Amino acid sequence: MPYANEDTASVELIRNVVLKMRRSGLSALDYEDCQVRLFLQLQEDAVSSYTNAMLPAKPVQAVHTPVLSPEMGTATFRHAPAQTIELGVDDHVDAEQILAFLEVGVIILPVVSPVAGRIAEIRMSEGDIVGYHDVLFSIRPT
Amino acid sequence: MTLKFNSVLIANRGEVALRIARACKFLGLTSIGMYAEGDEGQRHLQIVDKTICIGPSSAARSYLDKEKVLRAARLTGAEAIHPGYGFLSENAEFAAAVAAAGLTLIGPPAAIIRTMGDKIEARRQMMAAGVPCLPGTEGALPEDMAEARALCDAIGYPLIVKASGGGGGRGMRVVKSPDDLEVAIQTAGQEAIRAFANGDLYAERFLTRPRHVEIQVLADASGHAVWLSDRDCSIQRRHQKLVEEAPAYGVARSAVAELGQQCVTACKNMGYLGAGTFEFLYEDGKFYFIEMNTRLQVEHPVTEMVTGIDIVAEQIRIAGGAPLSVQQADITIEGHAIECRINAEDPRSFLPNPGTVTRWRAPGGPGVRIESHLYDGYTIPASYDSLIAKLIVLGATRAEAIRRMRAALAELEIVGVSTTVPLHQRLMQEEAFERADISVHYLEKLLNQE
Numbered sequence: 001m002p003y004a005n006e007d008t009a010s011v012e013l014i015r016n017v018v019l020k021m022r023r024s025g026l027s028a029l030d031y032e033d034c035q036v037r038l039f040l041q042l043q044e045d046a047v048s049s050y051t052n053a054m055l056p057a058k059p060v061q062a063v064h065t066p067v068l069s070p071e072m073g074t075a076t077f078r079h080a081p082a083q084t085i086e087l088g089v090d091d092h093v094d095a096e097q098i099l100a101f102l103e104v105g106v107i108i109l110p111v112v113s114p115v116a117g118r119i120a121e122i123r124m125s126e127g128d129i130v131g132y133h134d135v136l137f138s139i140r141p142t
Numbered sequence: 143m144t145l146k147f148n149s150v151l152i153a154n155r156g157e158v159a160l161r162i163a164r165a166c167k168f169l170g171l172t173s174i175g176m177y178a179e180g181d182e183g184q185r186h187l188q189i190v191d192k193t194i195c196i197g198p199s200s201a202a203r204s205y206l207d208k209e210k211v212l213r214a215a216r217l218t219g220a221e222a223i224h225p226g227y228g229f230l231s232e233n234a235e236f237a238a239a240v241a242a243a244g245l246t247l248i249g250p251p252a253a254i255i256r257t258m259g260d261k262i263e264a265r266r267q268m269m270a271a272g273v274p275c276l277p278g279t280e281g282a283l284p285e286d287m288a289e290a291r292a293l294c295d296a297i298g299y300p301l302i303v304k305a306s307g308g309g310g311g312r313g314m315r316v317v318k319s320p321d322d323l324e325v326a327i328q329t330a331g332q333e334a335i336r337a338f339a340n341g342d343l344y345a346e347r348f349l350t351r352p353r354h355v356e357i358q359v360l361a362d363a364s365g366h367a368v369w370l371s372d373r374d375c376s377i378q379r380r381h382q383k384l385v386e387e388a389p390a391y392g393v394a395r396s397a398v399a400e401l402g403q404q405c406v407t408a409c410k411n412m413g414y415l416g417a418g419t420f421e422f423l424y425e426d427g428k429f430y431f432i433e434m435n436t437r438l439q440v441e442h443p444v445t446e447m448v449t450g451i452d453i454v455a456e457q458i459r460i461a462g463g464a465p466l467s468v469q470q471a472d473i474t475i476e477g478h479a480i481e482c483r484i485n486a487e488d489p490r491s492f493l494p495n496p497g498t499v500t501r502w503r504a505p506g507g508p509g510v511r512i513e514s515h516l517y518d519g520y521t522i523p524a525s526y527d528s529l530i531a532k533l534i535v536l537g538a539t540r541a542e543a544i545r546r547m548r549a550a551l552a553e554l555e556i557v558g559v560s561t562t563v564p565l566h567q568r569l570m571q572e573e574a575f576e577r578a579d580i581s582v583h584y585l586e587k588l589l590n591q592e
Contacts (some may be wrong), residue, residue: 072196072213105213130219131195133179 018042027141028115041115065115067137073104075124075136076109081106091119092142099137100124117141145462147221147246148172152186153211154226157513157532158438160186162224165454174215175350178204180523183514192218194456199525205229208236212243222246231437234259248377248461250415250436257412258434268431271408273420274401276430278346282306287324294323294345298498303327305334306342313337313342316348349430350413351424351581354378355390357398357405358445360416360456362466368410369402370453371445371475376571376580379492383567385587386441387449392576393424401429406470417442417457423582440483440529445515447479447536456489480538480547482566484514484531484556486522490592496524505553507547509536522559540578544570582590 021042028041041101069075077085079101087099095115100111120140124130144253149172150485152162159175163186165512166173173189180199187193188409196214197204204210210220215223221242224249225231237252249255258264265275277297283290294301294317303326305313313334327343335341336499353376361367372393376386404419419439436526459467486495498521504512514531522530537543548570551563569575574584 072194072210074217114236129194131193132197133195 014040028063030065035102037112044117061066064075064120064138064140065113065117066135067111067113067139068100069102069111069130069136070109070132071102071104072132073102073109073130075126075130076101076103077126087119087122089119089122093117093119093139102130111136113137115139115141125138143459143465145169145171145464147222147460147462149174149191149218150222150224150248150458151176151211151215151218151220152190152226153214153223153233154229155184155186155515155526156529157206157515158226159184159442159587160189160515161454161513162186162226163189164456165300165452166190168452168455169458170407174212174214174220180525183520183522185517194218194536199523200231206369208233208239211236213244215245216243220245220249220423222248222458224248225437229439231258232435238430241521246461248416248458250418251413252467254412254414255436257459258436261433264434265431267407267412267480268420268434270445271349271404271411273404273408273431274422276347276423276432279344282342282344287327290327290345291320291323295320295526297345297347300348300350301346302348303343304331305338305340306344307334307340309339309398313343317345329466337358347430349423349425351583352425353390353397353520353580354383354421354582355393355424355429355430356419356421356439357402358442359405359409359414359420359441360417360453360460360468361409361414361418362460362464363415364465365410365413366466367414368466368468368470368473369405370449370451370473371477372398372402372466373441373444374578374580375441376576376582377585378582379585379589383441384483384485385566386444386483387540387543388444389475390424390478391440391478394427394563397427397429399549404503413477417453440532441481442531443534444479444481447476447511449473449476450476458512463571477538478543479536479538480540480543480545481532481534482551483527483529484533484566485562486530486559487528487562488560489562490589494524494528495560496522496528498522499530499558501555501557503553503555504531505533507550509543510550516556531556533566541576544576 016126023060030039095116097113098110099113102109117139124136150166152159153176161171173190175187176196177184179198194214196210230236230517232255234256237247237255240247250296253400271273279293300318300455313330315330317323317326328478330343331341334358356371356373371388372390373386373388374390375383376387417438419435421432446453488495502516502518511534533550535543535546537546551567
């Protein structure tokens with residue numbers, strides 16, 4: 001039963017990763033290689049209660065979540081005919097909130113925040129040519 | 143002369159992308175590097191003027207995706223696209239799409255790529271230009287044995303009878319003499335009916351110990367064409383070339399010159415544009431056309447070494463509308479060049495061996511050239527071609543080139559992955575290789591001896 005063994009090994013591996021994330025105060029992890037993408041996001045209270053319990057004296061550095069361009073194209077804050085998104089650093093955003101758009105020929109794709117938090121950095125400007133998975137924003141957990 | 147474009151998108155990766163980026167720098171053109179996710183560390187991206195990530199690491203969704211390559215060109219303002227070799231370099235649909243987008247492809251037009259990709263049409267054009275082809279029947283052998291025999295006698299022996307609808311060795315017989323013909327046709331025909339439900343057979347001359355010899359050409363938009371040098375690429379395994387040389391040792395220079403002129407005629411007849419290679423099998427003093435590659439070849443540096451002509455720069459200039467910078471009378475072959483392809487492969491099993499190169503030290507000195515995108519810490523991904531470096535040497539004679547290659551291979555250090563270097567070291571010590579007593583079967587026979 002090689003698959004069962006592999007599954008057991010994978011669950012064990014993820015448990016270890018989660019444990020290490022909690023110890024380090026990480027709230028989210030996004031890892032991708034050629035074959036696999038692993039995205040882990042811990043519940044806020046679980047992170048805080050665990051880190052508070054385990055590491056009371058050490059300040060926890062917040063991990064920023066990158067917001068990636070879904071495609072290669074032209075980044076814009078405008079969606080014709082009239083909608084313009086106005087965002088600034090420190091603004092609060094919800095998970096799944098549209099932060100910008102990407103023009104890919106005639107197709108317009110939304111750029112969506114994967115998490116709730118505050119904008120730590122805006123790396124795109126109106127009309128920028130961006131590549132696939134370029135970082136357009138980073139979000140600081142609240 | 144001002145070229146009709148100022149910027150070039152390099153639609154490739156690895157050593158060839160670096161080679162093209164260098165040629166763009168030399169010509170004063172703006173170069174744009176595109177890459178797949180995971181290829182951010184590609185060396186050419188450090189020297190180009192702009193970069194863009196076009197998609198995920200899968201080649202099908204990045205380097206082979208025609209729409210994405212064209213989109214990258216449009217977004218970055220590229221006016222020309224250099225496809226390198228592999229990926230989209232011989233894709234007629236891509237060439238047509240580049241032209242339709244109002245961009246310049248650094249390569250021949252779509253119609254020529256399509257024609258040369260069609261074996262029957264390519265052979266027809268070559269015969270019309272006087273380029274020698276392997277003698278064979280144009281269509282199926284007639285059922286009447288006397289008629290079939292007349293055709294086969296005209297081809298000459300040994301010949302091979304093959305099933306038109308087949309493959310995998312079934313419906314195939316080598317006929318060494320006219321006495322064996324009738325039995326061979328009957329048994330191959332019966333086998334073909336059983337295996338493919340089609341008893342049609344065709345016959346062509348069978349070469350027992352051919353060498354692979356090719357001719358490099360350049361042709362411009364004004365109808366001028368030249369041939370630069372011949373190359374011997376007989377050291378190959380499963381049609382994968384491993385060592386290339388220029389010129390082809392021991393082949394009469396007058397015969398090569400005649401063949402070169404025939405290739406030039408073929409280029410002029412078809413309106414060829416850019417760099418191209420005519421590939422031949424060579425046996426008993428005769429050449430037989432195999433195919434034409436309508437792109438830059440991996441082994442182009444050996445021709446550059448013996449002629450002093452920068453083929454990539456010429457190719458870009460020609461695409462930009464400039465005339466050839468050399469005339470046939472100016473082209474001379476001086477010395478002998480050898481290239482070893484260093485692949486990240488197990489030297490015995492030839493299985494790809496991706497991983498991280500922890501230490502890379504290239505050899506140097508007079509007559510030694512390295513074309514490689516490697517650096518310390520470079521990770522070779524599993525998804526692409528295993529070629530990681532080309533080591534090229536030039537000597538006054540072939541014997542000197544071999545000595546120089548031995549020294550360069552001994553100096554080369556690649557730590558962290560298995561490579562074909564030990565195989566090259568062994569080859570350079572082989573007596574048969576030193577005598578140039580080689581054929582396309584040489585390497586496989588050598589490996590099978592173990």
